[in-house]
Amino acid sequence: MRCLIAAMFAIALALPSAFLWAQENRDNATAESAQVTEQEAQARVESLDEPLYNPFVERYVLDELKQLRAEMAQQRVELTEKIVDRQIQSVDRGVDYATSTISNFFYLIAAASSILVLVGWSSLRDIKERMNKIADEEVSKLVATYERRLAAIESQLTQKTRHIDENREEIERTQELHALWLRAAQESTPANKIAIYDQILDLHPLDCEALTYKADEVLELGEVQWAINLCHQALAIDADNAHAFYQLACAKTMLGNYDQAIHYLGETLERSQNYRETMMDDTALEPLHELPEFKTLLTPVPSDT
Known part of the structure; x- marks a missing residue:
């Protein structure tokens, strides 16, 4: 039994070394293969007699340029959307803050009104009218402020949309020009x-x-x-x-x-x-x-x- 345990322990110690040796041999073989492949590619390039480019490569480059411009336009649209989302979130937080402030203000007025009623300073109707007037003034100020902010956001969105439309038209015009140049190269008369x-x-x-x-x-x-x-x-x-x-x-x-x-x-x-x-x-x-x-x-x- 002791001999069996000792043998298992020796095998457990030898396994990591064997795994590392196999990994090192595989890495060396991969490096040698990559070096041979690179040498073959270099020899093949040096033996070329003709250029590798042709009209199809030119067409491929034009398509890649078209795709790149389309992706740039899409990125601009996504960036605009993210900016608008951030601004809308800021507006929402401001509205929540204003709502909480007004609520607390109402609570304070209600408490003060209760004290004044108790001491006989004014009637409940006068307090209610005054509260409504103050609340209307504060709400009007907040509404005017956020209307101005929303108008500014709308103006920015309009400018971004106009800019995106101009870029799209420029891309379409460039694509049409490239197509015409290709047609001219193919014509014989x-x-x-x-x-x-x-x-x-x-x-x-x-x-x-x-x-x-x-x-x-x-x-x-x-x-x-x-x-x-x-x-x-x-x-x-x-x-x-x-x-x-x-x-x-x-x-x-x-x-x-x-x-x-x-x-x-x-x-x-x-x-x-x-x-x-x-x-x-x-x-x-x-x-x-x-x-x-x-x-x-x-x-x-x-x-x-």
């Missing part, structure tokens, strides 16, 4: 794209990007003067819009005004060097490729060391 850009400009008249992209499609139709007017409208809104200067250069090249085209290309490169490769590949600028001014313009500027 300049006329259809121009119609979509006109819808974007109806929603957002000061959209420089829509004006410059519309000018690009107008040039595709051969309407050079129309495109120049659109570019000047964009520059009137944003004087540093590089895309507008680039479209002006293309339009001036089509008109044969090569000096002005070179000038506008210089304005473009001053604002964005990303157009350097585009200038070399754009067929609209082919008449400029042999000009010394064009070659000088595309000569890389040595950086200061």
Whole structure:
């Protein structure tokens, strides 16, 4: 019997050590597996030949932005509701306090009236009328005070509601603009794209990007003067819009005004060097490729060391 008890005691002492040893082995194995998986993922990323993004990722980002704005609007509504609930609770507590104060005041008046009646100072009718008059005055003051407070709360609620409506309208307008830009990217004919850009400009008249992209499609139709007017409208809104200067250069090249085209290309490169490769590949600028001014313009500027 003693031997059995001793064996059970030894097993009880060995169990925690065995459990800790097994837990440590499992953690080490998990860490090694995670390290191998991370190394495989890093090797796969380094071997990629193409970017991972595509139009579907862009659509996903737009949907996430839409969901985020909807959640922000919902949070504002919930915050407004909580503020209103707190204010209503404060009003309720104030009313309870006022009610208790008036009740105590009535009790005091009743006690004082009883004493005065006993000593013969005034009749019971006079005391009752005076009590009613004082009570009416106090209640009127309280009612006026809480009417002012409720009017202020109502004004705040009206402002919050108006703000929420404005945010909702802005979200809907932004969603419609995004949908129109996606449609414009999917269209293949300049006329259809121009119609979509006109819808974007109806929603957002000061959209420089829509004006410059519309000018690009107008040039595709051969309407050079129309495109120049659109570019000047964009520059009137944003004087540093590089895309507008680039479209002006293309339009001036089509008109044969090569000096002005070179000038506008210089304005473009001053604002964005990303157009350097585009200038070399754009067929609209082919008449400029042999000009010394064009070659000088595309000569890389040595950086200061």
